[in-house]
Amino acid sequence: MASSWCWNCLSRLRQPPQALLPPTPRISTASFHSTALRYAQPAKKKGNSLTVMKHRQSTSLRRKKKKVTATARPPAVGERKAMRKRIVLSNPNALEIEEMQDLSPETMVDSRLRGTVVGLPATMIDQLRAVQAFKPKQGWSLFRRPGTVLRRDTIEMGRLVEKISGEEKGKVVKKIITGMKGSGKTVHLLQAMTMGFLKNWAVITVPDARELVSGDTAYAAIEGTNPTQYVQPGAASALLTRTVAANTELLSSLKISQDHPAFKSLTPKSSLEDLAKLGFHDPAVSWAAFQALWKELTATAPAAGLEKDFQPRPPMLVSVDGLAHWMTDSAYRDVDYKPIHAHDLAFVNHFLSLLKEGDSLKNGGLLLYATSSSNNPNPKDFNVALDQLKARQAGIKPSSPEYPQPAAYTVTDPRVLEMFSKVQSSVELQTLTGLTRDEARGFMEYFARSGLLRESVNDTWVSEKWSLSGGGIIGELEKLGRQVRATAPVSASPAASA
């Protein structure tokens, strides 16, 4: 059948092939809303029919990896770690506060100074560094010189320290310090150490409990122990180094008063420092040396024949930071490839056994074992044990249904709960909370006087910051203090921001 159209006439109007046309939006005809579609962006086509593919070109988004070429020498061994652990205690740009007092035997018990920031005595900075009392992430580098707030807990501790060194000689106080993140547990330990140094106590610290269980130092089984105990010579040697560096004056003044058959080179004239040095020069005997040193420091009377130079031993401060790490299995393994429980490490066991009832520190002193919330393995049983301790202090009897128990159907670690059931009556749980408003005001004024704040510190402002910091959590307050500095108003003079 012939068409009524002349096809040739239409040939001119023939559409060019699709591929040659510019991509035009194909507008679907809708009964309404055609305008919106017309102005809309052209819809993306699904297939790439218009783009001409090269022969066998890959369609995936695989990029060529850049070859890593070392441009500079890598840092020397240990340099990066040193940078990571670097502690800056002073900022020359911060203003000096003239009337700032130092922590001293007088100021540490003075309740009139409550809420003010007192400086750490400049002569003790080296000692405090030696016991690793400062931690890298604390805000020491903001201020001219290190200082801490005298809060209620500090003054209470100051009184306790004074009592133990004076009227109640021989008293032992054992505390486990907990609290929220940033509540000042580590700084509380630092304050305790400073007080210990001020009162010429023997200060023995474990600044990071994790180091003992993380499998980073050598260990060796002690033969003939059941269950097998393990010594860590490297850690013991480090502990002795710390102890000697921090207590040089004290240890060099005290003479040997007990028999030490393991150390033949000691004479009655040798000081405790000599004894400790034997340990850290030779890791093989470091643990024995520490035990000997401990025996000396806790001695109440000299052994026969050594009475001549005997001086009464001072009280001791023993502090541990990050206690929770000692309440699980360690990263070490025994000969049968089973994980070694932290309590089986002789070092850990020594410090934990001090918590037990009775005068573990014969000459009196303070045991402060703090938990850490910045690096917390969060062992369930330890948390339960702490809850139980808290309940006991609140007067809840173990037979009461309100007494916390480990959750049913969970695997429990009997050693932790068992240990705490033994120490419960002798250990006190101290929970650090936020600062009071007055203390917070003192702390913020310290920021202002150091030139970090330009706001006038008044009651409303402090109260706002106090609330923002979760009720005066000091770590949060410090963060707020820093933030204010970072977002300074533009109108402020540039000289002040320098």
Added chain:
Amino acid sequence: MISRGSSSNEQRTLVESQDSSQPKYVKMVFILGVNFPERNLLKASQPSYARSKSLETFFGIGNNGSSRLLSRFNIHPTCRVGELANKQVLDLTAVLSEMKIENDLRREVLNDIKRLKETGTYRGRRHALGLPVRGQRTRTQIKTPVRLNRMERRL
């Protein structure tokens, strides 16, 4: 013993001079006939330390094997080769020499494959054809068997 990517510097066992802080040559420790630089970790505890591993360079000792070896001699997981006591080095060497590792293990594996081929099993045939042995699909992605499975298999 097969060669293990030995640069000329690594093979030298010169003792560093005690006074200089930067030793010119790396001190070496000899374990089962292989020299390891003292700074190497005994066990590569993380993949990022893989370049400084020592025990795991032996064919047949991996993560688990090296952990077990370390725990057997009370060596901590981040121990470096240089920190080992002489006795521990000797102990390790003694145990390693009794283990089926390196060429003994290679020979055993190759013999097993050979036995499969000789008895005419399906698995042996797949080995010989350069195809996956354990029922994987062959439509795509058989690069590894193509590379490894062949008549004269090498390890």
Added chain:
Amino acid sequence: MFPTRALLGRSVWKGPNIVPIALPRTLPPPPNTPPIRTTKRAATILPNFVGLRFAVHNGKTYVEIQVTEEMVGRKLGEYVATRKRFTYKQSKNK
């Protein structure tokens, strides 16, 4: 860690897959005994099969195999392939 993945194939408590197969009355069978025809490809080769001839079904025909000592513990089907090797054939009508 698995000691060997080969152990994952079958539960240990089940033991080997022992299939009743009619073995010849006299062992060793006299010469010219026909091979044992079977379709039980999953039957474990037991020690008393050694030296026998089996004709194992490959899905289409029965293929003869001679059981040797090395085959003990494996399955009959392992020695008889069920697939042909693919070969490209030139098509005729081109």
